[in-house]
Amino acid sequence: MNQKYSAEMRDRALRMLDEAKPDHSNLMAAVRHVAGLLGMSPETLRVWHRRREVDAGERPGVPTDVAEENKRLRRENAELRKANEVLKAASVFFAKELDRPSTR
Template identity: 45%
Template sequence: MGSNRTKRYTAEFKQDAVALVEATGRTVTEVARELGVSPESLRAWYKQTRVDRGEGRPGELTSAEREELKQLRKVAAEQARTIEVLRKAAAFFAKESDR
């Protein structure tokens, strides 16, 4: 039975694959077949490369913007956990001071 794990490709491999599509004028599907990757993956890499170069549609996030959003969401989640702990501590100490 096959593994359900997703194959990971290096950034360099992805860049080279996209460059091969652009340099040869061959279709994404042809290049993907040659490299042994799924056409959907190569198509996504190609699209993201275009967005990163400023060739995407309005509102599409560059890789740098996606990374920043990921980091900001992580910080926001940590802050939400901290706020919840402080809220519970404040409630606890308010109850204790009423005794």
């Protein structure tokens, strides 16, 4: 069940998690509690929490903005490779046309 949550919902859930952490023995207990209150999967909230830590530099990993830029550059690179292949094929085609003897 893949459900999209709004940015406001994510921010609210993370704020609630921050407030609930001192009342629980560990992070996962707080995650399960808050996720249950909001009717979402504890795994979703845990991933949001981990992503926030990575983005804040508190945990090793690739920050969201860097990951998005990498994704954009990979897409752009793929488009440029396709364009390059088309240009190579066109140059081969036109080179053969120039080498063909004229029938005038």
